Amino acid sequence: MSLPCFAADPAGALPLHLVAPDGWRDRPGAALAAAQGFRARPGEHALLLDGEAVTGALVGRAEGPLPYGALPHALPEGTRWVGGDADLALGWALGAYRFTRFKAPRRAAAQLVPQAGFDDSMARAIWHARDLVNMPASHLGPAELAEAVEKLGAAHGAAVRIIEGAELAQGFPALALVGAGSPRAPRVAVLEWGTEGPLLALCGKGVCFDTGGLDLKPPAGMLRMKKDMGGAAVMLALADCLMARRARLRLLVLVGAVENGVSGTAFRPGDVLRTRKGLTVEVGNTDAEGRLVLADLLAFAAERAPDAILDGATLTGAARVALGPDLPAxxxxxEALAGALLAGAEAARDPLWRLPLHGGYDSWLDSPVADLNNVAGKPMAGAIVAALFLRRFVPHGTPWAHLDLYAWNDSNRPGAPEGGEATGLRGLLAGIERWMDAHPRS
Structure with a gap:
């Protein structure tokens, strides 16, 4: 996909000049820029003019891409620009994005000619992930999400298979039960890529719409539930970036594509289900379905003896209460895997925040009728309890990391337009690249 915010031909492009707060006042046009209120704050711009003709722009230098995200829709429509660095180009793409499937944008974004050698794979992956999250459930159900995995695999020469029907019920019984209340049958998409290097398993929660099941959400709680497949979108975007960069690793990507619906065939509070690992789970709440989906995916991934497992999910409101929308838990x-992810996230200025797998809360998942319950009986530490539930499905000694993320921007900000978001993707990619450097095993 060639992003429309970028142009290849620099002919006629106007120059962008990155400037620091203390280094622009002696430049041509500085007096006019100052009269516009320009102070070279990060991402701020001022047009340079020759009479009524625009001849360029000054842009305040920023650390990281996001502050540049206002430029594509702030600079004059129909203009083409050249200059800046890789951060500006990525920020330009992040800010230019609009979801246009059902409504044309009010204006086209200005175009940028990126610097030579700019890798646009991250920008393309983020646009694709945002499109998936923004797509209404009427147009993106389990079948369509699985198809998105197939298209991604075809683009990179990866092998993809879709597990459904009787094979799904046998091999992913918890996931199949979550999807039993919807007329749109659940699926698991399995993507495999690469022939050398460490094996990294990526597991994504792909709940295309979550009503809460029989423990029905209130109307306000359902308004954004098309984004409950955001974890799958982020894991697919991460895989997209790694494959595009020809990373020296082997990928196993698992997407649990399912809809948590309400009907006479929906699973019930108090039901006991069996998981792929063989553990039995009492259903304490049907709205805690994402961890049931991931339980089977984690068990499947563990059977391949990966060097690490990473899962992503819009799993708990508790994580958002604790950390807000921008910080994935x-x-x-x-420790080595966590350290690589945290260091990469810091370097990419796309932070993660580590929360503890506090073993003292593990007993909160005890059930009198099954090996464990899918929720705790206490209304506290919801994100930690969910992570402890998932840990039961990861073998001891297998490095594993779990991301509880939001996948949404609540409002328009530079580089982060309102709507679906690949939350944490830039940090995750940088972290996985650090992890790969420490794990050269073939």
Missing amino acids: LFSND
Whole structure:
């Protein structure tokens, strides 16, 4: 996909000049820029004019891409620009994005000619992930999400198979039960890529719409539930970036594509289900379905003896209460993996925040009729309890990290337009690249 915010031909492009707060006042046009209120704050711009003709622009230098995200829709429509660095180009793409499937944008974004050698794979992956999250459930159900995995695999020469029907019921019984209340049958998409290097398993919660099941959400709680497949979108975007960069690793990507609906065949509170791992789970709440989906995916991934497992999910409101929309909660059973992810996130200025797998809360998942319950009986530490539930499905000694993320921007900000978001993707990619450097095993 060639992003429309970029142009290849620099002919006629106007120059962008990155400037620092203390280094622009002696430049041509500085007096006019100052009269516009320009102070070279990060991402701020001022047009340079020759009479009524625009001849360029000054842009305040920023650390990281996001502050540049206002430029494509702030600079004059129909203009083409050249200059800046890789951060500006990525920020330009992040800010230019609009979801246009059902409504034309009010104006086209200005175009940028990126610097030579700019890798647009991250920008393309983020646009694709945002499109998936923004797509209404009427147009993106389990079948369509599985198809998106197939298209991604075809683009990179990866092998993809879709597990459904009787094979799904046998091999992914918890996931199949979650989807039993919807007329749109659940699926698991399995993507495999690469022939050398460490094996990394990526597991994504792909709940295309979550009503809460028989423990029905209130209307306000359902308004954004098309985004409950955001974890799958982020894991697919991460895989997209790694494959595009020809990373020296082997990928196993699992997407649990399912809809948590309400009907006479929906699973019930108090039901006991069996998981792929063999553990039995009492259903304490049908709205805690994402962890049931991931339980089977994690068990499947563990059977391949990967060097690490990473899962992503819009799992708990508790994580958002604790950390807000922009900080994914990171849980991990492995210090080296967690350290690589945190360091990468810091370097990419796309932070994660680690929360503890506090074993003292593990007993909160005890059930009198099954091996464990899918929820705790206490209304506290919801994100930690969910992560502890998932840990039961990861073998001891297998490095694992869990991301509880939001996948949404609540309002328009530079580089982050309102709507679906690949939350944490830039940090995750940088972290996985650090992890790969420490795990050269073939």
